[in-house]
Amino acid sequence: MLCIVLTRDPHFNPSYSIAALAVAFLAYRLCGLGGGDVKLIAVITLLLTPHGEIVNYWLYTSIFGLVLIALHLLIFRTIKGAIALAPALCGAVLCIS
Helix, strand or coil, X not given: CHHHHHHCCCCCCHHHHHHHHHHHXXXXXXXXXXXXXXXXXXXXXXXXXXXXXXXXXXXXXHHHHHXXXXXXXXXXXXXXXCCCCHHHHHHHHHHHC
């Protein structure tokens, strides 16, 4: 909400948000995605992603997510464990802004 107040340019995409929330909920139930990441995906796609940039947003999120997974693998030598995706989600917003 603070972003909308400061920029006075809301990017309200309810269809993107509903689709992202559905996919995030499935990932939460089936793949163990964290609840905070699910909420962050919904807020970002609802308020911060411009209309024509949704594909680029998911591309950057995927790239940053793969980097986070690779770093986790290098540090801990295993894929098991919690990997926070918030840096990938927020980094993608910065790239498309």
